[in-house]
Amino acid sequence: MEKLVFINACIRREQSRTLGIAAPLLAQLEKRYTITEIDLSQRNITPINAALFHTRGTAGISKEDADWAKAVAEADRIVVAAPFWDMSFPSVLKAFFEHISVPGLTFENNPDGTTRGNCRASKLLYITTRGMDIPTESALDQGTPYLKALGWLWGIPEVYTVAAWGMDVKESSQVQKALEEAVLRGLQLCEDF
Numbered sequence: 001m002e003k004l005v006f007i008n009a010c011i012r013r014e015q016s017r018t019l020g021i022a023a024p025l026l027a028q029l030e031k032r033y034t035i036t037e038i039d040l041s042q043r044n045i046t047p048i049n050a051a052l053f054h055t056r057g058t059a060g061i062s063k064e065d066a067d068w069a070k071a072v073a074e075a076d077r078i079v080v081a082a083p084f085w086d087m088s089f090p091s092v093l094k095a096f097f098e099h100i101s102v103p104g105l106t107f108e109n110n111p112d113g114t115t116r117g118n119c120r121a122s123k124l125l126y127i128t129t130r131g132m133d134i135p136t137e138s139a140l141d142q143g144t145p146y147l148k149a150l151g152w153l154w155g156i157p158e159v160y161t162v163a164a165w166g167m168d169v170k171e172s173s174q175v176q177k178a179l180e181e182a183v184l185r186g187l188q189l190c191e192d193f
C-alpha cells in the first residue's frame with residue numbers, strides 16, 4: 001500500500017472539532033494508504049532558537065527531525081489537521097515545518113540559486129475549523145495560502161483545504177451542520193485523493 005503521513009496539530013485532541021472532521025476522512029483513506037501519524041501535541045517541538053540554529057549549522061539536524069523529514073518526503077499523500085489560531089494555524093505546526101524543511105530532504109537548492117521540491121506526494125489535504133466566520137481563501141485565511149506556498153517549496157502541486165467556519169459564533173445546530181457538510185465535502189475529495 002502507498003504511504004500517507006498525517007500531521008496532527010489538534011491540540012484539544014478528543015475535544016477538537018478539526019480532528020472530528022479528520023477522523024472519518026482518515027478512516028476512508030486508511031483503506032488505501034498505510035497511515036503514519038505525527039502527533040505534534042505529543043512531541044516537544046521547540047522553535048528554532050539560537051542554540052538550535054547554530055547546532056543545525058554545524059552538527060546538522062537531529063536524527064528525529066531527519067527521520068520525520070524523510071517520512072514526509074517519501075509519503076505518497078500528506079494530511080494536515082490543525083485548528084485555526086491567530087489567523088492561521090498553531091505555532092507548533094510552523095515550528096515542525098521549520099524542523100523538517102531542510103535542503104537535501106524536503107527540498108533541494110539548485111546550483112543556479114533556484115529550489116526544487118523533493119517530496120513524492122502530489123497531493124496535500126489541509127483540514128481546519130475556524131471560530132469566526134472566515135471562509136477558506138478569504139483574505140483573512142492565512143492557513144491555506146501558507147500551505148500552498150509550502151507545497152510549492154516541497155514540490156507538492158495540489159493542496160486542498162477542507163474547513164468549517166463560524167464555530168464560535170454560530171448556533172450549535174448550525175455548527176453541527178457546518179461540521180457535517182465539511183465531512184461530506186472531505187469524503188468526496190478523498191475518493192480521488
Ligand SMILES: Cc1cc2nc3c(=O)[nH]c(=O)nc-3n(C[C@H](O)[C@H](O)[C@H](O)COP(=O)(O)O)c2cc1C
Nearest residue numbers: 012016017018083084085086087129130131132167
Ligand atoms: C489560541 C486560539 C486562537 C484562536 N484564534 C482564532 C482566530 O484567529 N480566528 C478564528 O476565527 N478563530 C480562532 N480561534 C477559534 C478556533 O479556530 C475554533 O474554536 C476552532 O474550531 C478550534 O478548533 P479545534 O476544535 O479543532 O481545537 C482560536 C482559538 C484558540 C484556542
